[in-house]
Amino acid sequence: MSRIVLRVNGREHAVEADPETPLLFVLTDQLGLRGPRFGCGLAQCGSCTVLRNGQAIRSCVTAAGEVGTDEITTLDGLGTPENPHPIQRAFIEEGASQCGFCLSGVILTAKATLDANPNASDDEIRKSMNGVLCRCFTHTRMIRAIRKYAEENKHENA
């Protein structure tokens, strides 16, 4: 056990944990966050996705002790039910969920891709979602929501 200081959703948190503990378990069990979640623990599904300095990473295979002072953002750090982030709003408007378990992977991976390249084509967005699963197969609505956010984003940046 050692003391680990993490910067999560704009705040600093100190926790006691084995530094080898997957970041995911610190976020969910110790910080009580409800965005990332365990799907496979093998970097194969995307359920545990968080942003690390804006990049989508899989927190199930990232050791908590290795994150340092990098800024971690989870799905619950992006917006709230009352005030969702624009990409979350686009997903609500497009009705892009069934069970919703996959949403950290889908929303955060798409956001990271579009933040890095606001002009990413549909093809590029899709390719970046390699290894992100939605087993309810809400794909078409999700792609529509991502497209909607991308368009709005472009206008905002223009």
Add this chain to the structure above:
Amino acid sequence: MKMPETSRRDFLKGCGALVVSFSAFDCVDAFAQGPFAAHQSHIDPTKLDSWIAVNSDGTVTAYTGKCDMGQGQLTAQSQLVAEELCVPLQRVKLIMCDTDLTPDEGTTSGSQSTPTNFNHKNLAQACATAREALVGMAAQKLSLPAEDLTVTDGVVTAKNGKHITYADLVGAHKFNLPLNPNAKRRPHNEWVVLGKPVNSLDRPELMTGHFEYVHYVQVPGMAHGRVVRPPAMGATVRHVDESSVRDIPGMVKVVVRKDFVGVVAENQYAAIQAAQKLKVDWNPGPPLPDQTTFFEEYLQKQPARDTLFVDSGDVEKQLAASRQVVRARYTWPYQMHGSIGSSCAVADVKPDSATVWSPTQSAYPTRSCLAMILGMPVDKIRVIFRRGAGCYGLNGADAVSFDAAVLSQGVGRPVRLQYSREDEMKWENYGAAMVIEQRAGLRPDGSIAVWDREDWAADRGTRPGYDRPGNVISGMLLGYEPYLLNPGPAKRPSGALRNGGNVVPSYMAGCIDGVCGSAGTVRSERALGHTVFSPFFTGPLRSPIRIQNTFSNECFMDELAAHAGADPVAYRLQHLSDERLRAVLQAAAKAADWKPRPAGKRSYPRAGKVSGRGAACVAYEGHNGYAALVADVDVDLDTGILHPRRFFCALDCGPVSNPDGMRNQAEGGILQGMSRTLGEQVTWDREKVTSIDWNTFHSLDMSYDMPTVTTVLIDPSGVPALGAGETAITLAPPAIANAVLDAAGIHLRDVPFTPERVKAALQQQA
């Protein structure tokens, strides 16, 4: 708003106490889905207060035994309550599946929630009863006839402008009324909330990561568990070496009960390490059958329980007399639910009571099984539903609830247990493997004179129900037997046609003793099923047996059309008598702009890319929804890769509760069906299952260029509301296969349609 004569009179008598007696009615028969438990629940479904409470702030709380696993029942049931009680949707609070609070409605499954709760029973009838009761009370208070009153937004208003709110009428008091079987549902053509597209109420929380899945339930003092499963089916514990994990920091305890082995630690990471390190000596189980010859050498050779669904008695004679006899054999592999989140439950077992937060679709049945497992009276146990990852049937939800309870009892502390990916994939109750053989005889004009089909389905365990924990892995390890499959010959069919498994093709007439229960015209007919003991657990997977049978029936229909040189849509219509099924097929064909073409009899290119389209339709479960699907599929003749591009679906599931929810279910179902058709299958070697993660079990992911899905909803009045969640998925496999037949002239009869199989079929044709 009208009140039935008797009830209004009774209300006038009832005064302050509000005690009204309606004629008694048989509640058990009143359920569309059953039988439910023999009333172990203290919540009496014949009482209005079991379903509906009007609160002093004017909100309405509704209690339902049908839960939302992501299929939209939170929203649809809330719409129902809002509609029937004439209150805004925002004022409805729905409590789902909690054995301390909600009536026992068995299992949320099989597209049964809508038939059960949206017609003239249960929740819908409770809502109608409540509205009529409230209007009756208002009539009494305002001294006006009920006919002169209307309700808007929970306020009862008279023509003269006098009004009174629900809250003023009952506000937090009980109704003390029985459900009134004669209470009138609001007419379909006056609906303002129900039947309208409503954005799923859970979405703001889902999208922002604020939703409480069972995975996030935390109880003070909670520890974390993992299970340690046997290396193979049938392996038993010889010895567990607890010292092998003693040094792990945070280790709490190893729990062993018969062949159940699990570990509990202070945190998840420690529990995972302990599960990996624990040394267990297992007695090996019997070898598994060879997967490469599984269908012919195992499935078709085991002793079987036979069921004859329909038999006109003349099929052999008619086949012998037919000009052309067509035969085909189809196979369907074991498939997984493959939930994206491995199953999880939280259990707090105390010496004399227990609470379990569970993603089960069967709160009450799970409670009864837990009573057996924990050795505790059933009324000391509370099962609270919390959504898990989408499950599409029986994933690990029930098994993990049993496991978590055993671990919690073993350590005397609350325990959260989540399976590893491998625990989930190796041991869930798979969708059944099946072989289906078809034979039909054609008349000289190409029409079908006789149809005979026979299947072999693998079966072991299923939902545990109220008393069979051994139907899932954890119950078996604890020493409970699964239900027994008794092999035996078929009885002669009698009574009404039972086609819940879509064994009988829609084109058969389905006649038993002169009463015809299917949707078609073929009267020389036989449908025989063999149920065979499976080496793996099986259970309902969207849509159990129905997807396998519909795949085979609808592909075979195109094979027959090809022999007849007929257009697949016209050929179907020629053999269908059911108007609703004909109508959906025509609607899908119209949406797709279907151009008649002879099925699969042309010359085809040998290289490059070709495209084709195929159709399929089904009377789901014989009568629980009607659907048709047209698929456009590209076939790469060089690589054997199939790429569906467009789907056109038409659905008639009775009056629609939430068009947006229904479209979402249809779209998701079709694409999921496509993924299963193209690549999903359980694999194994002679010892164990080898498809244990997303590298070895192949689901399409978000990078796949998905086809578009166009859905036409037919929204009829004056007919019962039917299930919708599982209907369209059954058509994806045959529509794709039929499109490939159209594109490349090959018959794909074995799911999944891997590139290797497509190429093999192309080579065979060459």
